[in-house]
Amino acid sequence: MIQQALKDDPKLKVVYKHYPGEKPGSKFAALAALASIKQGKYDAFHHALMATSGQLSEFDILTIARQVGLDVEQLKRDMKDPALENLLERNRAVAKELYIDGTPGVVLGLEVMPGVPNIHKLERLIAKEREINRRAASPTSAF
Structure with a gap:
């Protein structure tokens, strides 16, 4: 929609705020999406993830990353950036305030x-x- x-x-104008749920892989997907920004592939990766139905494993997420042209090894390193975890925490706080x-x-x-x-x-x-x-x-x- x-x-x-x-x-x-x-x-x-749409602003996406990653707010991982409780499902396994949700946080991994959110970190991967945010890390994909450094490689300039966020839009392609985000849309590919959203177009996939069902629960995604870490393997599935990295496969999608590779399919959209991300350097998966670099992506994994970028996902370890503490700033991304901090951003997810801030997003969780905003979601809580909005009762999302x-x-x-x-x-x-x-x-x-x-x-x-x-x-x-x-x-x-x-x-x-x-x-x-x-x-x-x-x-x-x-x-």
Whole structure:
């Protein structure tokens, strides 16, 4: 749904925040995705991971990394960067504050939703948020 919304609306900006769940491999996948930024392959890797259904093992994650052109040995070294673990901890804290307890989750303006809404609802929420922002940005007169 997010990819469809981005395709339909080039002005839309999406910010991904990795928040690994409890499933085995979830934290490994999040660290690998974040580490892939150093090789300039984040988008391809992230989308390949998201397109895969079911639970992924570490082997599966590294296979996908290789398929999108990542240097897997470098990726493994980059995953050990303590800054990535710190980032995941900060993301967990934000998720907790927003009462997000699973993935995926969507935050759009003041709306916090578990999962990803269908494309029609997502488009309505985007339009609503843009209208709120447009009103807030337009000069008003008290006279």
